[in-house]
Amino acid sequence: MSEVGPRDGLQSISPILPLEAKKAWIAAEAAAGVREIEVGSFVPAKVLPQLADTAEVVAFARTIPGLTVAVLVPNARGAAAAIEAGAHKLTLPLSVSETHSLRNLRRTHDQVLAEAREIAAMVAAVPQDSRPHFEGSLSTAFGCTLEGAIPDAQIARLAEGLMAAGCDEVGISDTTGYADPASVKRLIKLVRGVVGEEAVTGIHLHNTRGLGLANALAALDSGLTTIDSSLAGLGGCPFAPGASGNIVTEDLVFMLEAMGLRTGIDLEKLNAVRDILAKELPGEPLYGFTPDAGLPLGFRPAHEQKLEVA
Amino acid sequence: MSEVGPRDGLQSISPILPLEAKKAWIAAEAAAGVREIEVGSFVPAKVLPQLADTAEVVAFARTIPGLTVAVLVPNARGAAAAIEAGAHKLTLPLSVSETHSLRNLRRTHDQVLAEAREIAAMVAAVPQDSRPHFEGSLSTAFGCTLEGAIPDAQIARLAEGLMAAGCDEVGISDTTGYADPASVKRLIKLVRGVVGEEAVTGIHLHNTRGLGLANALAALDSGLTTIDSSLAGLGGCPFAPGASGNIVTEDLVFMLEAMGLRTGIDLEKLNAVRDILAKELPGEPLYGFTPDAGLPLGFRPAHEQKLEVA
Numbered sequence: 251m252s253e254v255g256p257r258d259g260l261q262s263i264s265p266i267l268p269l270e271a272k273k274a275w276i277a278a279e280a281a282a283g284v285r286e287i288e289v290g291s292f293v294p295a296k297v298l299p300q301l302a303d304t305a306e307v308v309a310f311a312r313t314i315p316g317l318t319v320a321v322l323v324p325n326a327r328g329a330a331a332a333i334e335a336g337a338h339k340l341t342l343p344l345s346v347s348e349t350h351s352l353r354n355l356r357r358t359h360d361q362v363l364a365e366a367r368e369i370a371a372m373v374a375a376v377p378q379d380s381r382p383h384f385e386g387s388l389s390t391a392f393g394c395t396l397e398g399a400i401p402d403a404q405i406a407r408l409a410e411g412l413m414a415a416g417c418d419e420v421g422i423s424d425t426t427g428y429a430d431p432a433s434v435k436r437l438i439k440l441v442r443g444v445v446g447e448e449a450v451t452g453i454h455l456h457n458t459r460g461l462g463l464a465n466a467l468a469a470l471d472s473g474l475t476t477i478d479s480s481l482a483g484l485g486g487c488p489f490a491p492g493a494s495g496n497i498v499t500e501d502l503v504f505m506l507e508a509m510g511l512r513t514g515i516d517l518e519k520l521n522a523v524r525d526i527l528a529k530e531l532p533g534e535p536l537y538g539f540t541p542d543a544g545l546p547l548g549f550r551p552a553h554e555q556k557l558e559v560a
Numbered sequence: 561m562s563e564v565g566p567r568d569g570l571q572s573i574s575p576i577l578p579l580e581a582k583k584a585w586i587a588a589e590a591a592a593g594v595r596e597i598e599v600g601s602f603v604p605a606k607v608l609p610q611l612a613d614t615a616e617v618v619a620f621a622r623t624i625p626g627l628t629v630a631v632l633v634p635n636a637r638g639a640a641a642a643i644e645a646g647a648h649k650l651t652l653p654l655s656v657s658e659t660h661s662l663r664n665l666r667r668t669h670d671q672v673l674a675e676a677r678e679i680a681a682m683v684a685a686v687p688q689d690s691r692p693h694f695e696g697s698l699s700t701a702f703g704c705t706l707e708g709a710i711p712d713a714q715i716a717r718l719a720e721g722l723m724a725a726g727c728d729e730v731g732i733s734d735t736t737g738y739a740d741p742a743s744v745k746r747l748i749k750l751v752r753g754v755v756g757e758e759a760v761t762g763i764h765l766h767n768t769r770g771l772g773l774a775n776a777l778a779a780l781d782s783g784l785t786t787i788d789s790s791l792a793g794l795g796g797c798p799f800a801p802g803a804s805g806n807i808v809t810e811d812l813v814f815m816l817e818a819m820g821l822r823t824g825i826d827l828e829k830l831n832a833v834r835d836i837l838a839k840e841l842p843g844e845p846l847y848g849f850t851p852d853a854g855l856p857l858g859f860r861p862a863h864e865q866k867l868e869v870a
Contacts, residue, residue: 396857398856427853428856430815498770504740508743509741538770539770546769
């Protein structure tokens with residue numbers, strides 16, 4: 251799994267988490283065993299003041315051994331800053347809905363693909379041993395609140411365009427919470443059919459309609475290995491009061507460990523990280539079922555389970 | 561799916577829903593297309609005053625064409641009342657944890673199996689054209705808050721015992737919210753291995769740790785067809801503030817319809833049934849993500865989707 255709370259969670263709330271608290275959060279979550287964290291976004295501070303210190307956050311996160319430090323980059327300018335800061339992974343969102351792309355990034359599809367080419371060239375210029383991984387992410391892939399469903403052919407063309415521009419990988423993102431387990435499987439198959447199986451390993455899901463974990467299960471069944479989630483579902487969902495936005499990390503990790511899938515994450519330590527958010531973001535709702543309910547009596551995490559062949 | 565709100569939801573809250581409101585709820589949900597509703601439980605009124613009018617509710621629900629009227633029966637005495645009232649389906653819970661069975665029903669496993677035999681004899685005495693379906697349900701099947709995990713051999717022996725006692729079917733119930741998608745598949749396989757595939761069609765899941773819909777998806781993948789859920793997740797979960805107890809009917813139906821699985825249920829009409837609960841149970845939290853978020857733009861229910869072969 252990939253923790254996206256410090257980026258997707260924090261950008262969705264008004265309070266600005268101080269740099270030291272971000273560091274404490276990231277360090278504690280890495281200490282609990284989380285191996286990939288999207289720590290911020292290289293966007294102008296006037297757009298997202300919550301993430302203005304992303305370069306400092308990256309610099310700190312890079313000091314944590316074994317942690318993959320991921321960031322979002324909206325364009326080549328952001329990517330240049332991300333490369334300079336030393337991020338291990340850059341994700342460029344490309345909204346498959348062109349209406350959404352124009353509203354959100356103020357760019358047409360062709361313009362975003364041009365940015366992707368520029369970023370790929372910059373990435374290629376980095377010496378190989380410190381070269382970051384470059385992902386293009388198909389956002390609004392399961393439908394757009396402005397356009398509705400997006401035609402398969404358009405999604406396929408854009409996935410192909412991202413790889414042709416020089417991305418290492420294509421991600422799939424349910425920006426709007428429109429996905430269901432059947433469409434998750436269908437879209438993974440569609441995109442893999444275009445760019446190859448090894449170029450699709452991750453998915454970004456929202457829990458807007460409560461299907462987040464069911465969709466994650468469908469993605470796992472399809473062989474994906476990187477599922478985005480957010481600690482305490484931070485940020486919530488503007489459309490659904492009481493609903494987390496991203497999948498809740500704690501519940502996702504509980505599901506995976508209960509299923510016998512080793513995440514390397516200690517659930518007790520992970521739950522304890524919530525205390526940092528509770529203290530530093532008073533009044534901000536913290537979501538998640540497992541932290542409230544506790545672990546089942548006699549719960550065995552994956553590494554304590556016998557391997558059983560189904 | 562099988563709506564269990566009028567039984568499992570109402571027994572979990574203090575306010576008593578008046579008979580007329582129960583009738584309105586059941587009628588509205590049946591009108592939305594729900595074809596099976598567990599309308600109550602034949603337990604002594606002093607134990608569950610909320611369900612004291614179950615006989616009247618059954619009598620009303622039987623007048624709705626096409627509706628399967630299900631009830632819970634804790635013992636032979638309750639079953640006699642259920643048969644007299646004309647219920648179409650009786651479910652006898654048998655807790656696979658004997659500690660839980662003693663605390664909950666004050667009966668050992670052997671005593672519950674003796675009740676099952678007595679009920680089966682009563683059911684067999686009903687003329688065939690009006691004979692109710694008799695299900696024995698393995699509760700705490702995924703683990704017990706008192707005993708933890710229950711050995712497979714014990715679960716298998718009790719499933720066999722229920723069928724030998726004369727049940728038509730064995731249900732599986734995650735009373736404690738301990739299930740995960742892997743254990744759901746494993747337990748369905750285990751029980752089917754003992755009693756036969758056709759004798760296991762239904763599962764009762766809780767959403768205690770947020771995995772309710774993911775577990776439902778696993779059950780669907782295993783070929784089960786009857787998944788219990790509760791409108792608005794009524795009753796909540798005593799262990800997890802903010803969490804529904806049962807799976808939320810609205811979210812389950814949204815998932816199924818989005819996946820192209822025809823439920824025969826109209827989602828707009830289903831959501832409107834919540835108004836009855838909001839009016840009659842003021843202050844009682846109503847759960848569910850889909851009703852708050854609304855349907856996706858351009859959403860097509862299953863019957864409007866083209867059949868696509870995966």
